[in-house]
Amino acid sequence: MEYTGSKFIGEYVDRRMEGNAEYILPTETRYVGEMKDGMFHGKGTLYFPSGSRYDADWEKGLAVKGTYTFADGLQYDVEHWHYCDSYDRRFYTEICYGLRPSVICQLTNMDPPRKIPKGCYDCGDGFYNPVTRIIRDYKSHFLRNAGSHALACSPGFEQNSLAEQWLLILKMLILCKDFCPGFPASWQVTRSPREGDDDEHAWIIRTCRKGEDKIVGHEPKL
Numbered sequence: 001m002e003y004t005g006s007k008f009i010g011e012y013v014d015r016r017m018e019g020n021a022e023y024i025l026p027t028e029t030r031y032v033g034e035m036k037d038g039m040f041h042g043k044g045t046l047y048f049p050s051g052s053r054y055d056a057d058w059e060k061g062l063a064v065k066g067t068y069t070f071a072d073g074l075q076y077d078v079e080h081w082h083y084c085d086s087y088d089r090r091f092y093t094e095i096c097y098g099l100r101p102s103v104i105c106q107l108t109n110m111d112p113p114r115k116i117p118k119g120c121y122d123c124g125d126g127f128y129n130p131v132t133r134i135i136r137d138y139k140s141h142f143l144r145n146a147g148s149h150a151l152a153c154s155p156g157f158e159q160n161s162l163a164e165q166w167l168l169i170l171k172m173l174i175l176c177k178d179f180c181p182g183f184p185a186s187w188q189v190t191r192s193p194r195e196g197d198d199d200e201h202a203w204i205i206r207t208c209r210k211g212e213d214k215i216v217g218h219e220p221k222l
Helices: 092-097 148-153 160-173 193-207
Strands: 007-013 016-024 030-036 039-047 053-059 062-069 127-129 134-136 142-145
Antiparallel strands (some): 030 039, 039 053, 053 062, 134 142
């Protein structure tokens, strides 16, 4: 763990993480729950820096059943996700607190919205630069390359199953309900890093809010 920056608080059995414990990733995401043979096993929760969480039943490092809850309390429904769709375009804050006057536009679930750097996109957990294909958090710290699959190919992960599950939860985090109601159905943990990068890049460009790189308005023909 000294090589990956992770931290483990708990007990070891035969040099493997075991029992009720806390596992802290370098990204400050925390797993709190049961572990067995060095893997998430039993009931446990992933707590994300954004304030969201994923409560799940785990089996040998994989989530067999779970619920993702956004920081404001909205729960993600895998089978019946109709948030901010063509039938009901309201953001969660509008559902909870009512609509604003028609002359005042609410662009995102967060009001007022974040100010996005010129030419970048707000993808929910940070700003994405499509030129460098790097996502940095809102404090300008490196978060990941476009397509978090790249992490799975990095050396130093003690448990492949933990790494793979973390990637899966990252994708759920990127659902980004503030302004991106869906995510690419073609994302799979088994895809190659380059395919994952391209998939997330295309999805962010297509669906997420962009910091304007030019003046928007009337452009008279010359």
